[in-house]
Amino acid sequence: MLPQSLVSIATAIACQLSVVSYQLSVIVGAGFASIPVKSQIVLELNPSVQKSGLRTQDSGLRTQDSEEFNLLCPSAPLLLCSPAFTPSAPSAPSALFPPLTTPHSLLTRLWQGKFQVDTISGGHRRAVYSVAFSPNSQLLASSGGDRTIKIWYLGAKRLLQTYIAHRDWVSSLAFMPDKTGQKTMLASGSGDRTVKLWNLRHRRLIRTFVGHKDWVSAVAFSPNGRTLASGSGDNTVRLWNLKTGKALRVIKEGSGVTAIAFSPDGKTLASSTFFNSVQLWDVESGKLSRTFTGHKRPVYAIAFSPDGKILASGSNHGQMILWQVESGKLQATIKAHKKEVTSLSFSVNSDTLASASGDKTIKLWNSANGQLLRSLSDHSAGVTCVTFSPRGQTFASGSKDRTIKIWREEL
Secondary structure (H helix, E strand, O other): OHHHHHHHHHHHHHHHHHHHHOOOOOOOOOOOOOEEEEEOOEEEEHHHHHOOOOOOOOEEEEOOEEEEEEEOOOOOOOOEEOOOOOOOOOOEOOOOOOOOOOOOEEEEEEEEOOEEEEEEEEEOOEEEEEEEEOOOEEEEEEOOOOOOOOEEEOOOOOEEEEEEEOOOOEEEEEEEEOOOOOOEEEEEOOOOEEEEEEHHHHHHEEEEEEEOOOEEEEEEOOOOOOOEEEOOOOHHHHHHHEOOOOEOOOOEEEEEEEEEEOOOOOOOOEEEEEEEEEEEEEOOOOOEEEEEEEEOOEEEEHHHHHHEEEEEEEOOOOOEEEEEEOOOOOOEEEEEOOOEEEEEEEEEOOOOEEEEEOOOEEEEOOOOOOOOOEEOOOOOOOOOEEEOOOOOOOOOOEEOOEEEEEEEEOO
16 A cells, blocks of 8 residues: 555646646647647437437447547637547636637437438537538538637547637638648638638638628638638628738628628629628629519528529528529529528539528428428527538538537438
8 A cells, every 4th residue: 555645646746747738738829739639529319319209329428439630730819729529628718718618529419300410519608600511521610609610520520620719709601612622721700800711721820801890791702712702791792812811892782791602603792681682793893783672671691502593592581582593583482481591501413402590490492493391400599500511412500509410311
C-alpha cells in the first residue's frame, strides 16, 4: 500500500495533466499549432425514440474506434478547434465573446417511414440557422445563434472544427462550387453586418467583406465560383470581388432582403424582400429583368431548380409559389405550411422540392405539379433551414431545437 503522501502527489500530477490536456485542445488568438487529438463518436439512442415505436438501428451506448489526427489551427479572430463528440469541457476564454463550452454531442439514428434520420445534438448552444453541404458532400457546415460555424465530417459523423469569428448570430452559409475538389471555401453572413470567406482546407479566414449597414440575411456563390453575393436588411444586394474584398456592384431593393439565389447558368440573381415580391436581376448589368408578384406576405425563401426551369418562393404566411422562369408564369400556388416557410431546396434532379417551416415540419413536393409527397416532423421546434446534398437524395435540416438532422431515403 502506497504512503498517503505519494497518493496525494500522484493525484495532483494527474489533475495537472488533465488540465494541460484540455488546454491543448483549445486554441485562441494568433499562431499555429499542430495538435494530436483523440476523437471518438458516441452513438446513443434517445429514450423518447424508444417509446415512439419507430424502428431503430442501435439501442444502448456504443463507441467507435478512436483515431489520431492533427488539427492545424491558423491565425484568426478566434478559432476553437476541438475533438469531435467529446464530453463537456471548460469554456474557452475570449476577449470578443462570452465563454462557450465544447458540448457533448450525440448522434441518434431512427427511421421515419422510408427515411433514415441521423440527429446531431449538442453541437450548437442556440438555434441552428443554416446548413450547407460541401461540393463533394463529405462535409456539412452549420451555423447558428451561438455565433459559431461548425464543420462536420459526415463519413464518421465527427465534428472537425468550430469557428467563432462573427460578433453576432451567423445567418447564412454557402460553399464555393468546386469541380476539382482541391478547394474547400465557405462563405458566412452574420447579424454583425459582415460576410466572411473561409479556407477550410487550410483552416483559416481568408477575407472579411464590409459594406452592409444592417444584418446579412443570405450569402450565395455564382455557379462558376467567381462571384459572391450577399443580401441584407439594409435593402441591398452586393456582389463582391473575392480577391480585393470590394463590392463589384450594389443592387438597391425597396425593402430588406430576405433571401438570394443564383440561376444555374449564373446569369440571373433572384432576391426576395419584405415587400412580398421576388426580383430577377441581370448579374452582368445589375438591371432588373423581372418581378414576380403573387405573395400577400413577405417572402422568406427562394430557390432555383437545378435545371433552371422553376423558381420556388415561400412566404411567412406558409404559402409557396412555383414560377416558370422562362415565361414568368405562375405554375402552382400551394398552402404548404401552417406557419412561415423558412427555407427551400431542390433535389439534384429537380424532381423534388423540400420546404422547411416554423411549424416544425419539412415537406417534400413534386416540383412538376406541386403534389405533396411526404411530411416529416422529427424536429421539436421550428425548422429554420433545409438543403439537399449535391449528390443523391440526402438532405439536411437545422432547427430552433438546436439540432441538425441528416435525412436519407432508403430505397
